[in-house]
Amino acid sequence: MLLDELGTPIVLAPMAGGPSTPELAAAVSNSGGLGFIAAGYLGANDLGERIKATRALTSAPFGVNLFVPSAPTPEDAYRGYVEALAREFPVGEPRFDADDWAAKLDLLAGDPVPVVSCTFGCPSPAEIERLHAAGSEVWVTVTSVAEARVAAEAGADVLVAQGAEAGGHRGGFTDRPEDDLTDPPGLLTLLQLLTAAVALPVVAAGGIATGAAVAAALVAGAAAAQVGTAFLRCPEAGTPALLRDAVVIDTPTVLTRAFTGRRARGIRNRFLLEHTDAPAAYPEIHYATGPLRAAARAEGNADAVNLWAGQAHTLAPELPAAELVAKLSAEAKAAVQRALSTRIQGY
Numbered sequence: 001m002l003l004d005e006l007g008t009p010i011v012l013a014p015m016a017g018g019p020s021t022p023e024l025a026a027a028v029s030n031s032g033g034l035g036f037i038a039a040g041y042l043g044a045n046d047l048g049e050r051i052k053a054t055r056a057l058t059s060a061p062f063g064v065n066l067f068v069p070s071a072p073t074p075e076d077a078y079r080g081y082v083e084a085l086a087r088e089f090p091v092g093e094p095r096f097d098a099d100d101w102a103a104k105l106d107l108l109a110g111d112p113v114p115v116v117s118c119t120f121g122c123p124s125p126a127e128i129e130r131l132h133a134a135g136s137e138v139w140v141t142v143t144s145v146a147e148a149r150v151a152a153e154a155g156a157d158v159l160v161a162q163g164a165e166a167g168g169h170r171g172g173f174t175d176r177p178e179d180d181l182t183d184p185p186g187l188l189t190l191l192q193l194l195t196a197a198v199a200l201p202v203v204a205a206g207g208i209a210t211g212a213a214v215a216a217a218l219v220a221g222a223a224a225a226q227v228g229t230a231f232l233r234c235p236e237a238g239t240p241a242l243l244r245d246a247v248v249i250d251t252p253t254v255l256t257r258a259f260t261g262r263r264a265r266g267i268r269n270r271f272l273l274e275h276t277d278a279p280a281a282y283p284e285i286h287y288a289t290g291p292l293r294a295a296a297r298a299e300g301n302a303d304a305v306n307l308w309a310g311q312a313h314t315l316a317p318e319l320p321a322a323e324l325v326a327k328l329s330a331e332a333k334a335a336v337q338r339a340l341s342t343r344i345q346g347y
């Protein structure tokens with residue numbers, strides 16, 4: 001199990017749409033953590049290039065993260081939303097695609113990496129078996145005990161527990177508006193539930209921005225902490241300027257479907273507040289809002305772009321990734337020692 005061999009139990013969260021770069025992944029892997037390439041939105045050829053670029057920068061293990069495709073959404077469900085957007089903004093053609101899933105699996109089966117992690121669903125047992133046969137571990141993002149059981153049954157090696165605090169898209173297997181009335185569990189709750197229910201190792205994600213929080217996740221039973229937002233301001237990250245600037249401002253985050261048709265946590269801005277009626281239709285809405293987001297980015301307008309970030313975003317430091325990994329590790333160790341020296345009454 002790769003997690004047992006890491007120099008430090010810190011996993012770089014895959015962050016598609018800019019932040020993830022070969023330089024960032026390699027810097028984390030070279031520091032003893034596990035770097036990740038985000039393959040979401042990339043075609044298989046581009047993924048192949050990123051893998052090559054990462055291998056040129058590190059000989060340490062790293063992972064590749066894939067979006068598991070869902071099914072097309074009937075047009076009736078999103079036509080009204082797209083028509084309303086089109087009256088105000090430039091919009092694109094809402095369309096479905098599978099994010100080049102089959103070609104990316106072929107690529108990884110022929111040219112394996114140590115870990116393939118998946119989000120938005122669970123690969124089939126046959127797909128997991130194919131990645132195992134190539135020599136890769138398969139990690140599956142889960143947001144509930146029910147999803148964890150499905151992933152374990154399918155043959156996953158590791159569960160990535162995504163708490164409600166996490167920035168970016170919810171990584172659960174479904175995205176149904178009828179589930180919105182129930183709050184997703186926070187990370188500490190989810191870790192307790194998962195470790196009680198499933199025997200697989202768990203990597204903890206969501207709101208972890210300090211070594212103390214890394215330590216808390218480990219004490220609660222996680223094998224490692226997966227950290228995303230805290231790396232957004234590293235010089236190696238390809239974070240868009242508007243997001244890099246927004247994370248330092250103390251503005252709350254919100255779960256929204258407004259930008260992509262799939263629930264995601266982003267820093268509150270005008271567009272998401274004005275489009276709380278967005279339908280569940282991913283990736284159709286992602287493609288429909290592409291031009292309006294690009295136009296806003298070109299104008300430097302942070303009010304109409306997705307600013308994906310976790311709840312602890314103001315703690316993201318401007319540090320080289322290697323320094324951030326070293327800082328998180330040292331702080332985690334100190335936090336565990338501090339906790340050990342605490343007297344627990346009666347014992």
Ligand SMILES: Cc1cc2nc3c(=O)[nH]c(=O)nc-3n(C[C@H](O)[C@H](O)[C@H](O)COP(=O)(O)O)c2cc1C
Nearest residue numbers: 013014015016119166167168206207228229308310
């Ligand atoms: C900008 C951004 C992009 C993300 N993109 C992905 C992705 O491509 N694949 C994925 O599995 N998770 C993605 N996530 C979610 C992370 O894997 C992880 O759950 C999250 O970053 C953890 O919470 P934190 O951001 O508070 O550290 C993204 C998160 C952010 C902030």
